[in-house]
Amino acid sequence: MKDTVHPVDEVINKMKEVEGFGGFVICNNDGVVLRHENLGAADKLGIHHAYHALDLMNKARDHIRTLFEAPENELESVRLKTDNYEMIISQVGNYTLCVMQKPPVEEVAEEGEAAAAE
Secondary structure (H helix, E strand, O other), X not given: OOOOOXXXXXXXXXXXXXXXXXXXXXXXXXXXXXXXXXXXXOHHHHHHHHHHHHHHHHHHHHHHHHHOOOOOOOOOEEEEXXXXXXXXXXXXXXXXXXXXXOXXXXXXXXXXXXXXXX
16 A cells, blocks of 8 residues: 555645744644644643634634625634734634744844834
């Protein structure tokens, strides 16, 4: 039998190749963490991220439905950006993917210089 790579593993390997990749959590929409990586030594942090990411997506989805009445306006993903990291949360079917990235070093330096100039 051939050694085949699962499609989920292929996507994860492609994400790891992106510069600044920090870690990820894959969970079902009930909050059960299925896989996580690079989130710290404890599984507790993966569960913490999953809980808050699901809560944020549910609240954002409710607000999008309220703001835009057309039924084809469905929330697909949310991107959060801070000085220290960037988080992208996406839901497909009954699964949620939460990816953490570190901002590029150049971008952080430019933002720091701009703040110092003000």
